[in-house]
Amino acid sequence: MELAGLSTDQAPPISAPLRFFLTAPLFAILAGFLILLSESSTLFSRYSIESIAITHAITIGFLGFVMLGALMQMLPVLAGVKIYKVKIITLYSHIALVFGVVFMVYGLYFSSPFINLLAAIFLIFGFLILLIPMLIALRDVDNFSPTVKAINTSLIFATISILIGGYLLFGYSSGTITHIHLIVADIHSVWAIFGFVGILIIGVAFQVIPMFYVAPRFKPFCKRRVVHIISAGLLVWAFLNIFYPEYEYIAKTWISLFFFAFASAVWVKLNNRRRPTSDVTVWYWRTSCIFMSIGFFAWMFNSYLDDEYIVIISIIIGGGFILSIMIGMLYKIVPFLVWFHLNAKGYMNIPTMNEMTNKKILIVQFVLYLLSILGFIFSYFYPDILVYSALSFILSMVLLEYNIIKPVLVYVKIIKTKPDFDMSAFNMDV
């Protein structure tokens, strides 16, 4: 059995996840400015170049970066795996992905085939250089818990979605967008959002919600089967979407019902949690559950409306359900990492996690974020509010960046002083 996660010298240095976490809000700010400069009619067309660019600034730039950072941190703890040369591959992956997203936005906006080609190469390289070692490391895990199984499944969907995404972007670089591209684009987006992100969130929630909130555990059936059921649903959906599109609503209903069941289960467990504290991270989980339930029902019924509302549904699912969980998680993980790494280096006088952030600013950030998502949804019907929603979103992401940089500055300040105890024997990387 691999025991790498049980020693700090094998765990990733603090710079590995932080690099990804601190970059993520910057791409969300970029997306906010792009929305601010766009016409609402263009944004509400799913295949407009602007929509694709903005969507990917959020999905890769924000969600992708946060998930990769979190995976690096969680895999040693949850599965005991050691990722091969983690320090160097996170550095290369981070650089490649930053360039990849910037090139993609630029290449799409300015219709540059060469830049799009570069974007595809950088993005595929940046993702795979991390995902492949993670998948390889997971093969050696003996105790394959439901959470580890879910992570493994999610990484497989991620790898396929990224390769398909690369193929689509190559299409933009060669100027050959055909009917096949549109079908493939459907599979790319559904598998990336529900297969990669959705299944990852479900798997992590199995572990995190009962443990961190002292809430009731998920039922064994749920833990053992739900990931298989959703994965099968996604495969059947792809098959129907290609060959029998008139029946795809069956698979959509199947997938949606299980996500809805999951959202309800999380809500009930949070209600029955033993810990009384209700902080902004609990609000984020709850917000996420509400958007998840609405989003999946809307996605299911959208089949009957010729997919007219797909952009609104994407905002509800991507912006409401997924973004909420990611932000809530950042507020827990960043201050903890700072505390943990300082303590492991022998520093004893460290501010508590709560002292590293300003509670009022966390709440303001949450309110601005919520207003912006609601604003984006309603701007489909009232285009005038798009500008205000974009401004609110930009401001909320600036505050998010501030809220997570603040603990990192605490780390930078303390690390310059002399530790209270010499912990060099534990040999931790910075």
Added chain:
Amino acid sequence: MSTIQEYLTADHRSCDELFASMEEAASTSLQAAKEITKKFIDASERHFQMEERVMFAEFEQKTGMTQGPTAMMRHEHEQMRGLMKQLLDAIEEENKDRFFGTTETLMILLQQHNMKEEQMLYTMAQQHLSAESDRIVQMMDSMIVE
């Protein structure tokens, strides 16, 4: 009789319950939480010692790994002991912000520590020590905290 893995995992859960009761009491007043905080710290100390003095010692003897995972787990126990002392200090100072700031840190540290033990170390210990499982559980159960 339960296995080493079952016994220690169940003990994690009962410490979690005490942790939750401690926070519940502290949300009313820190003085009201004093007793339950001590109870939580005692239960955690007992758990740490059951591992350090019995299970880890047996594991290290059997596998010859003294600087491996058990050393890391001992180190994390020390980190948690430090935080638990800060909880008592916060109660003495009547500083609610500090108390809940410390419980937040302690909770995450505790749970990621528990995950590592339950996912990996206990499974591995169970494999190596299965023949002596009953004896080790009995020793842990009857151990007197130092």
